[in-house]
Amino acid sequence: MKPSLILRTSAPILLFLPLAVSLYVLLRGHNEPGGGFLGGLVAASGVLFFAVARGAVEARTVLRVPPIGLAAGGVLIAMLSGLPALFAGDGAYLTHLWAMEPLGIPLPLSTTLIFDIGVYLTVMGVACTIFLALLRWQEDGPDAADPAARPTNPQA
Amino acid sequence: MTGLLPVIVLAGFAGAALMAVVSASWAARIAAVTAAAVFVLAAGAIAEVGVGMTVQAPFWSVPSLGIGGGLVLDGLSLIFALLISGIGALVFLYSGQYLKGDPRQRRVLVVLSLFMGAMLGAVLADDIILLFVFWEITSLASYLLVGTDSTNANARKAALKALLVTGGGGLALLAGLILVGMAAGTTSISGIIAAREAVLAHPVAMPAMLLIILGCFTKSAQVPFHFWLPAAMAAPTPVSAYLHSATMVKLGIYLLARLNPVYADEMVWQSVLTWFGLATATAGAVLALRESDLKSVLAYTTVTALGTLVLLIGLAPDVSATAAMTFLIVHALYKAAFFLLAGIVDHKTGVRDLTALGGLYKAMPITAAAAVLAALSMAGLPPFVGFVGKELLYASTMEADFGTELLLIGGFVVNATMVAIAGVLSYRLFFGPRMPTPKVPKDPHWTMYGGPVLLAALGLVAGGMPELIGGALVQPAASVMLGHPADVTLKLWHGFNVLLALSAATVAAGGVLFAQWKRLHPRLSRASLFERAGPSRAYDSLLADTIAGCEAVTARIQHGSLAGYLRTLFLTAGLALLGTLLLRQGFAAPPLEEWLAVDPRALAFLLIAIGAAATAFAGTFLAAIIAMGLVGFATAVVFLTFGAPDVAFTQFAVETLMVVILAAAIVRLPISGADSRALPRKLKDGAVALVTGGAVTAVLLAVLAADFDPRLGEWFGAASVAEAHGRNVVNVILVDFRALDTLGEIMVLAISAFAIAALLRAGKKETAQ
Numbered sequence: 001m002k003p004s005l006i007l008r009t010s011a012p013i014l015l016f017l018p019l020a021v022s023l024y025v026l027l028r029g030h031n032e033p034g035g036g037f038l039g040g041l042v043a044a045s046g047v048l049f050f051a052v053a054r055g056a057v058e059a060r061t062v063l064r065v066p067p068i069g070l071a072a073g074g075v076l077i078a079m080l081s082g083l084p085a086l087f088a089g090d091g092a093y094l095t096h097l098w099a100m101e102p103l104g105i106p107l108p109l110s111t112t113l114i115f116d117i118g119v120y121l122t123v124m125g126v127a128c129t130i131f132l133a134l135l136r137w138q139e140d141g142p143d144a145a146d147p148a149a150r151p152t153n154p155q156a
Numbered sequence: 157m158t159g160l161l162p163v164i165v166l167a168g169f170a171g172a173a174l175m176a177v178v179s180a181s182w183a184a185r186i187a188a189v190t191a192a193a194v195f196v197l198a199a200g201a202i203a204e205v206g207v208g209m210t211v212q213a214p215f216w217s218v219p220s221l222g223i224g225g226g227l228v229l230d231g232l233s234l235i236f237a238l239l240i241s242g243i244g245a246l247v248f249l250y251s252g253q254y255l256k257g258d259p260r261q262r263r264v265l266v267v268l269s270l271f272m273g274a275m276l277g278a279v280l281a282d283d284i285i286l287l288f289v290f291w292e293i294t295s296l297a298s299y300l301l302v303g304t305d306s307t308n309a310n311a312r313k314a315a316l317k318a319l320l321v322t323g324g325g326g327l328a329l330l331a332g333l334i335l336v337g338m339a340a341g342t343t344s345i346s347g348i349i350a351a352r353e354a355v356l357a358h359p360v361a362m363p364a365m366l367l368i369i370l371g372c373f374t375k376s377a378q379v380p381f382h383f384w385l386p387a388a389m390a391a392p393t394p395v396s397a398y399l400h401s402a403t404m405v406k407l408g409i410y411l412l413a414r415l416n417p418v419y420a421d422e423m424v425w426q427s428v429l430t431w432f433g434l435a436t437a438t439a440g441a442v443l444a445l446r447e448s449d450l451k452s453v454l455a456y457t458t459v460t461a462l463g464t465l466v467l468l469i470g471l472a473p474d475v476s477a478t479a480a481m482t483f484l485i486v487h488a489l490y491k492a493a494f495f496l497l498a499g500i501v502d503h504k505t506g507v508r509d510l511t512a513l514g515g516l517y518k519a520m521p522i523t524a525a526a527a528v529l530a531a532l533s534m535a536g537l538p539p540f541v542g543f544v545g546k547e548l549l550y551a552s553t554m555e556a557d558f559g560t561e562l563l564l565i566g567g568f569v570v571n572a573t574m575v576a577i578a579g580v581l582s583y584r585l586f587f588g589p590r591m592p593t594p595k596v597p598k599d600p601h602w603t604m605y606g607g608p609v610l611l612a613a614l615g616l617v618a619g620g621m622p623e624l625i626g627g628a629l630v631q632p633a634a635s636v637m638l639g640h641p642a643d644v645t646l647k648l649w650h651g652f653n654v655l656l657a658l659s660a661a662t663v664a665a666g667g668v669l670f671a672q673w674k675r676l677h678p679r680l681s682r683a684s685l686f687e688r689a690g691p692s693r694a695y696d697s698l699l700a701d702t703i704a705g706c707e708a709v710t711a712r713i714q715h716g717s718l719a720g721y722l723r724t725l726f727l728t729a730g731l732a733l734l735g736t737l738l739l740r741q742g743f744a745a746p747p748l749e750e751w752l753a754v755d756p757r758a759l760a761f762l763l764i765a766i767g768a769a770a771t772a773f774a775g776t777f778l779a780a781i782i783a784m785g786l787v788g789f790a791t792a793v794v795f796l797t798f799g800a801p802d803v804a805f806t807q808f809a810v811e812t813l814m815v816v817i818l819a820a821a822i823v824r825l826p827i828s829g830a831d832s833r834a835l836p837r838k839l840k841d842g843a844v845a846l847v848t849g850g851a852v853t854a855v856l857l858a859v860l861a862a863d864f865d866p867r868l869g870e871w872f873g874a875a876s877v878a879e880a881h882g883r884n885v886v887n888v889i890l891v892d893f894r895a896l897d898t899l900g901e902i903m904v905l906a907i908s909a910f911a912i913a914a915l916l917r918a919g920k921k922e923t924a925q
Binding site: 032048052079093115131 | 912
């Protein structure tokens, strides 16, 4: 059963609207409700809507990178965000550094944000990995009517 | 010089990183150049260290754990550093040719280079924890290298054997080192030696010492742990030459020598080292006579040499320290040469069996010449450095405080056997009747014979001018080992005395043994006593029993029923909570009037209750899932109304995702059917749910009855903006105050995603078949 034409056509909107919102949620998180965890979930739901409308294969193409790579990269970014602190301040890992007015512009930047971006990517990557895998599993699976081809529990 | 110590240690690691991205032939060159550079750097310190000075450098300290770190280069470290880097350079040169065209060449070289870095780190470390870390890296490198031929079950088994024996010993070592560190009040090795009295007076001094000895014995293949070393010969020959002869197996020797100043006067230390060393040396000699495989013979003679070294450390007289350090150099020179030569013979003839080889002299003259030189040093004939070593060995046993006769007899037997085996390895192999071989033998590329020729020739040079190594290397090392300046005079010629007579008798006995080898060897190899009584058998049955035991336990607890796992989880949690409440008499509830206070927010709780009941009594799985969704959304509403918008927001997002995912996956998951459980089963599940739910309820009531402690909340509320520049306290806690926890959580998330993806992929593969 194919999703309806309307759903398939509106897929890009269903993808980009949550993505934009997720970025907003991510950035405001330090002062208002939001943050990397929530942003990642919102972003993942965008990808999920797209995948439901257009299929897991196309969603995977739109993502460009494998979702598990997003998750791994997110963990890496979060880990790296703690490193600068080792060379500054009291030298404890993950003590965040702040620049309240970088280059004279009143725009507070910090390694906290980098860490939160890592959390965002991890959550998004993990959620996408799980449901794209589930969806692929469902789409590529054998005919469900054939009981012999059903996945069997190896222990059973 | 201080700044160069970290360079020496890190060079191998840096080289490995570089080698991982270049072609295999370049990897060999980089490795050889790195090792040679380290050798030159270390050799540059000879003048300084030779006069008894030490070089120190800070390295990897963790003050919060009380680990001081630090590197130190003294006489003992220097002798090892030179052997590691010098033989390393030759082995890398050799490997470039030996492994040419092998797809695993680069991997072997990278691990070898890592190994070199770890070895250098271990012998330069001035901190027991630092030393232990490097020590374990060498065990891991050995595991990877022995298992190079990973498609071969024997190689895998041998690799595991080496890892389990040395790794198990490593655990004992760690325990011993920690105890000693506690007794000394410092993890610094120089500090421990300085705090000798405190270490010895500590109540656990004896167990600590025995644990350290145990760790060293497993690493240095002492009886009864010697069996892993011959098995490790499954590694490529350059690896065997480097790890399992010249360097890694000497690490136990190194640590024993390093800690000798602390324990030298302890009777237990002396007798354990002496007798185990003697037993190892004799066992190795006898077992070497049984073997006909070239590498196995070399492995058992290495066991013999390691036993001899341990024996010499155990002996008290100063001359035995000199003997130990001299023999260390002697053995490294001839044994590395022999291993590399064995590799050449194997490579060029296709045969490794001694009884099937002979008369190779004409076909490979350079190889034969190097073998003869190495054999003469091994046999301890003048003017080779082996002779100097053997004389010192006899001198040490004669000056021993106890068991002189037994030691002398043991030493004589071992030395005579070495003479015989040296004869077998040179004369039988290269002279005598020519045997047919599958390949037509010829001398190899110079990069392969260069190393053994150089090593064997060095044995001659050092023997001709023993004062050269005596003053520059042996004296400073022996002084470190003794803890006071050693009086070292290495001489080739002592005049006509008892020692010379002993040497002559040894050579004569060895000659007789060599002549009888052809008859003796088959008898010994047929004798099944060795297989039946060997500790290798104990290892095999212990391993098999452990695996069988694990299988039995696993079959019992990993039954594969998801419902069963959930029951176990829930019951454990519920009973643990209830048990704690009972034991601590923690049952409590807030006063009744608080229960009756009317709050419009209670409506959300009503929704939760309805959802929960609907889930429990739903007829189909789909209905149950939808009812669960109701619980989730109602919980989100609760969060929202109680001032946790962040959590509510997240809960909404999660619930939405869950519903969409389940809706998408519903076709393939068995959730559309009806609940097929029988009534007794339903009752059982219900009981589990009641116990767990009841326990959680009781805990929550107890929490509500207690006074609320607002300190944490107040602190975070106050510190959030002031210290972390954020007004959203929840987020600030997540990304700043408790960032390390969050990091751990997202790691768990990522790992579980990997696991889920792998599971689903495995399921797919199965359906595809």
